[in-house]
Amino acid sequence: MKQPVYIIDGARTPFIKARGRPGPFTPVDLAVQCGRPLLLRHPTAPPAIDLVILGCVNVIAEEVNPARVAALRLGLGEEMVAFTVQINCGSGMQSIDTAYRYIQDGAADVILAGGAEALSHSPLVWRREAVAWFGGFSTAKTIWDKVKRISELRPRFLKPIIGLERGLTDPIVGLNMGQTAEVLAHLFAISRQDADRYTVASHKRLAHAQEAGLLMGEVVPMADRDGKLYEKDDGVRPDTSVEKLARLSPAFEKPYGKVTPGNSSQITDGASWVLLASEVAVAEHKLDPLARIVDSEWSALDPSIMGLAPTLCATELLERNGLTRENVDLWEINEAFAAQVLACLAAWEDERYCKDALGLQTTFGRIEPDRLNVDGGAVSLGHPVGASGNRIALHLAKTLKRLGLKRGIATECIGGGQGGAVLLEAA
Numbered sequence: 259m260k261q262p263v264y265i266i267d268g269a270r271t272p273f274i275k276a277r278g279r280p281g282p283f284t285p286v287d288l289a290v291q292c293g294r295p296l297l298l299r300h301p302t303a304p305p306a307i308d309l310v311i312l313g314c315v316n317v318i319a320e321e322v323n324p325a326r327v328a329a330l331r332l333g334l335g336e337e338m339v340a341f342t343v344q345i346n347c348g349s350g351m352q353s354i355d356t357a358y359r360y361i362q363d364g365a366a367d368v369i370l371a372g373g374a375e376a377l378s379h380s381p382l383v384w385r386r387e388a389v390a391w392f393g394g395f396s397t398a399k400t401i402w403d404k405v406k407r408i409s410e411l412r413p414r415f416l417k418p419i420i421g422l423e424r425g426l427t428d429p430i431v432g433l434n435m436g437q438t439a440e441v442l443a444h445l446f447a448i449s450r451q452d453a454d455r456y457t458v459a460s461h462k463r464l465a466h467a468q469e470a471g472l473l474m475g476e477v478v479p480m481a482d483r484d485g486k487l488y489e490k491d492d493g494v495r496p497d498t499s500v501e502k503l504a505r506l507s508p509a510f511e512k513p514y515g516k517v518t519p520g521n522s523s524q525i526t527d528g529a530s531w532v533l534l535a536s537e538v539a540v541a542e543h544k545l546d547p548l549a550r551i552v553d554s555e556w557s558a559l560d561p562s563i564m565g566l567a568p569t570l571c572a573t574e575l576l577e578r579n580g581l582t583r584e585n586v587d588l589w590e591i592n593e594a595f596a597a598q599v600l601a602c603l604a605a606w607e608d609e610r611y612c613k614d615a616l617g618l619q620t621t622f623g624r625i626e627p628d629r630l631n632v633d634g635g636a637v638s639l640g641h642p643v644g645a646s647g648n649r650i651a652l653h654l655a656k657t658l659k660r661l662g663l664k665r666g667i668a669t670e671c672i673g674g675g676q677g678g679a680v681l682l683e684a685a
Contacts, residue, residue, distance in 0.1 A: 262537045263361045264547035264685055265354075266303075268652035269296040269478045270530035273640035275493040276378035281527045282482035285314050285374040285644070286321045288529035289328040291480035293372070296531055297332065302543045303533060304333070308366035310340035311356050313349025313373035314644040316380050316425070317342065324374060334370075344644070347592065347670050348556075348678040349373055350530060351647025355554045355680065357534045367539040372531035373649070375642035379527075380422040388415035422525070428674060431562040435594065435673055436510035436517045442565050442601035443516040446608070453521040453596040454503040457637050459627070460593060464634025465496035472633060476656050491639040493524040521596040526640025530648040532655075547685035549655040552665075553579055554680045565598035566615075567677025568669040569605050573616050575667065575679050583623045587663035590650040592670035593635035602671075603630075632657065646670060651680050658684040 312325035350373020508515030
């Protein structure tokens with residue numbers, strides 16, 4: 259028998275925009291900053307936790323297996339097993355899905371699952387020819403060999419490459435993630451104005467959520483080593499407008515591209531955790547769940563159109579559970595790019611796409627704007643890659659509870675041509 263699995267609670271850090279230099283927090287710093295207040299809210303949880311799982315993509319050298327480092331710094335004990343998962347943009351959701359399956363199968367009762375990313379700490383890397391030169395110089399045996407090697411040194415060897423740029427370029431199709439969004443904008447006739455209008459709405463929704471206190475309890479403050487306090491996502495621009503965004507140049511396909519720095523997800527640092535428990539643990543520890551995890555799904559497709567993956571996994575998820583679009587009250591689609599989200603919405607309304615790609619007899623239908631990313635998304639608050647999938651699941655669970663709604667789907671596209679989705683029901 260499969261056990262019911264519940265999201266009990268969760269917390270995340272404010273998402274801090276990268277500003278051209280390493281930020282004040284490493285991935286583990288971020289995980290600890292939001293993990294401590296979450297565990298303090300549930301004093302019976304720490305001794306009951308069976309396992310810690312953390313999604314992280316850009317693991318820094320000082321924190322190999324950040325899940326284990328975070329678990330120890332959170333005081334969960336030397337005997338706590340902890341491991342890190344990586345599936346690019348879906349890593350934070352993969353941690354939830356892995357925990358869900360452990361608990362569902364009876365292998366655990368309480369699991370702390372999260373995601374953390376400090377994109378501002380992405381390394382600078384040497385060019386391959388520079389690495390070859392350094393290797394040759396270090397193995398030179400005589401002074402004359404070293405002199406010869408020095409004579410072969412070229413100034414370009416000393417110019418590093420931003421590792422994040424390489425990481426965001428697909429090695430199979432040779433396109434960076436922004437270029438894949440341009441492909442979708444072309445395929446589904448998404449205009450620059452469409453993308454910019456969507457972006458403005460995302461910023462205004464996040465600004466409203468902050469001002470109205472809708473993120474209290476979900477976003478927990480954190481302080482750096484100098485005592486500076488971070489209380490909210492700092493990339494939001496409530497005063498932005500379509501006119502202001504129109505002044506920005508295309509970022510990936512000049513001069514006529516549709517994707518700009520303004521309508522793309524922001525490069526940020528952040529972390530998120532959720533606490534999952536079995537039905538037995540809920541009763542034993544008198545827990546009050548936010549939501550039940552009904553099911554999850556992962557899909558894959560051509561990396562050049564990776565942004566369409568949410569249409570695959572979300573549609574399959576609904577079909578397997580005998581549900582339709584009308585049965586879903588809320589959607590969280592990670593905003594990798596405004597054009598990418600709009601392309602998914604257009605694809606679901608396209609008869610040929612729904613028939614050929616999704617195997618439907620008719621169109622999937624329209625997702626109403628008031629059901630989608632109701633408090634903003636990654637173009638306004640940022641996309642710390644390893645954490646985003648966790649954040650959208652956490653926010654969906656809390657928003658269903660807050661609005662008194664029943665059912666929601668959180669989904670994201672994943673660099674490399676994949677997608678993940680989780681179906682939640684309010685508890």
